[in-house]
Amino acid sequence: MHQPTLGLLRQPATILMGRGQRHALARHLPAGARRALVITDARMAKEPAFTAMMQQLQDAGIALTIVADVRPELPVADILNAREKLADERVDVVIGIGGGTCMDFAKVIAILLAHGGKPQDYYGEFAVPGPTVPVIAVPTTAGTGSEATPVAVVSDPDREMKIGISSPYIVPVTAVCDPELTDGAPPGLTAAVGTDALSHAIESFTAIQRPATPGLAAERVFVGKSLLSDQYALAAAAAIGRSLKTAVKGHADAELLTSARDDMVFAATAGGLALGTGGTAAAHALQYPVGAATHTPHGVGVGVLLPYVMEFNRPARVPEFAALARAFDIGDGHGDDESLSHLVIAHVAALLTDIGIPPTLAALGMPSGKERWLAAQAMKATRLIENNPRPLDVETLEIIAAAAYRGEHSLLESAA
Numbered sequence: 523m524h525q526p527t528l529g530l531l532r533q534p535a536t537i538l539m540g541r542g543q544r545h546a547l548a549r550h551l552p553a554g555a556r557r558a559l560v561i562t563d564a565r566m567a568k569e570p571a572f573t574a575m576m577q578q579l580q581d582a583g584i585a586l587t588i589v590a591d592v593r594p595e596l597p598v599a600d601i602l603n604a605r606e607k608l609a610d611e612r613v614d615v616v617i618g619i620g621g622g623t624c625m626d627f628a629k630v631i632a633i634l635l636a637h638g639g640k641p642q643d644y645y646g647e648f649a650v651p652g653p654t655v656p657v658i659a660v661p662t663t664a665g666t667g668s669e670a671t672p673v674a675v676v677s678d679p680d681r682e683m684k685i686g687i688s689s690p691y692i693v694p695v696t697a698v699c700d701p702e703l704t705d706g707a708p709p710g711l712t713a714a715v716g717t718d719a720l721s722h723a724i725e726s727f728t729a730i731q732r733p734a735t736p737g738l739a740a741e742r743v744f745v746g747k748s749l750l751s752d753q754y755a756l757a758a759a760a761a762i763g764r765s766l767k768t769a770v771k772g773h774a775d776a777e778l779l780t781s782a783r784d785d786m787v788f789a790a791t792a793g794g795l796a797l798g799t800g801g802t803a804a805a806h807a808l809q810y811p812v813g814a815a816t817h818t819p820h821g822v823g824v825g826v827l828l829p830y831v832m833e834f835n836r837p838a839r840v841p842e843f844a845a846l847a848r849a850f851d852i853g854d855g856h857g858d859d860e861s862l863s864h865l866v867i868a869h870v871a872a873l874l875t876d877i878g879i880p881p882t883l884a885a886l887g888m889p890s891g892k893e894r895w896l897a898a899q900a901m902k903a904t905r906l907i908e909n910n911p912r913p914l915d916v917e918t919l920e921i922i923a924a925a926a927y928r929g930e931h932s933l934l935e936s937a938a
């Protein structure tokens with residue numbers, strides 16, 4: 523019997539993408555906006571591109587308040603402090619300029635400006651009661667896709683792991699994605715964030731597929747695989763397959779390098795559009811405790827885990843892995859789905875090794891003997907665990923963690 527398929531997208535009203543598009547920022551403010559709150563970090567605040575954007579906004583008659591001290595990991599207290607310093611200043615638009623951290627900060631302060639309270643009041647799904655102050659996101663890393671997603675990730679000293687605020691109301695109203703802002707990113711950062719984008723494409727494309735009931739999109743922010751998110755996931759995977767290595771390693775041909783950087787900006791936003799409804803799964807669930815224990819960048823931890831999670835999930839997602847192999851243009855167009863599904867895992871593992879992602883959790887710096895703890899912590903990320911195409915429990919996650927710790931793929935057979 524034909525099963526109805528859900529198609530769902532949650533996306534910015536406007537996405538501007540292309541070299542030099544940051545110069546159009548002032549033309550895409552919400553109607554009537556007079557006062558902007560700009561969120562960035564100390565690095566970006568010193569960049570000539572940032573100064574030029576601020577000048578452009580001022581020339582358009584916009585009064586600016588700039589918060590330029592966003593810190594890595596996004597401690598919740600920083601957001602509340604910034605909100606309190608604003609007192610009753612009116613804010614018509616919040617503009618987040620930087621990596622995922624700055625964009626997520628912008629989303630959360632936009633919630634507080636509209637609804638009051640503290641970030642902790644909005645943890646989880648659907649806790650934001652209505653529209654926020656509009657957010658414009660201007661990414662400077664090609665990775666998180668936060669410019670297009672309904673989630674912000676913060677860290678809270680009262681919790682062992684980072685935590686998400688997920689709500690359709692926090693999708694930025696406008697995303698301005700200018701690859702020139704990513705041109706200066708060093709190889710290690712380009713690799714980490716590009717791997718994050720790859721993980722968004724793969725995990726959302728291979729996520730669970732839920733029955734397309736009329737209530738689904740209102741019950742969950744992340745519904746699993748959907749017809750529409752799949753299109754962006756595959757397009758992101760194809761662009762990453764073409765361009766991640768060149769973007770990381772550089773190229774003597776400047777035009778090729780530029781086009782690889784452009785591709786990665788596209789892939790990041792497309793990955794965000796896929797993740798924004800599809801959601802991620804086991805690799806992200808395990809990354810939260812790995813990140814907490816090793817203090818390594820999000821994208822690197824996810825990258826270490828990804829091939830092991832893919833291998834565990836493969837039996838439930840053979841046609842999807844074969845489709846990813848075709849998107850990566852591997853296997854000469856031949857081969858049945860079964861063999862392509864194996865090939866794509868080896869391909870992803872080799873690509874990640876090539877760009878410097880460690881092959882195991884041990885190589886990442888994870889202390890030994892923590893597999894059970896990793897599994898137990900990962901189980902707490904319920905929305906990610908429930909989004910995995912194969913059911914997960916603490917024993918299964920422990921096996922995946924052990925395989926990833928030691929690089930022993932054969933362990934995954936016992937989880938089958």
Ligand SMILES: NC(=O)c1ccc[n+]([C@@H]2O[C@H](COP(=O)([O-])OP(=O)(O)OC[C@H]3O[C@@H](n4cnc5c(N)ncnc54)[C@H](O)[C@@H]3O)[C@@H](O)[C@H]2O)c1
Nearest residue numbers: 565621622623662663666668671673674675703704706707
């Ligand atoms: N909201 C979402 O949908 C989503 C998705 C994935 C990850 N995240 C979150 O995003 C955060 C990570 O974001 P990120 O990976 O973009 O890193 P980041 O924002 O933490 O930035 C990492 C470092 O790179 C620097 N940087 C940024 N752009 C640069 C450039 N063009 N050139 C040189 N240096 C540059 C920053 O100053 C910072 O020092 C994490 O908190 C993660 O949990 C959010």
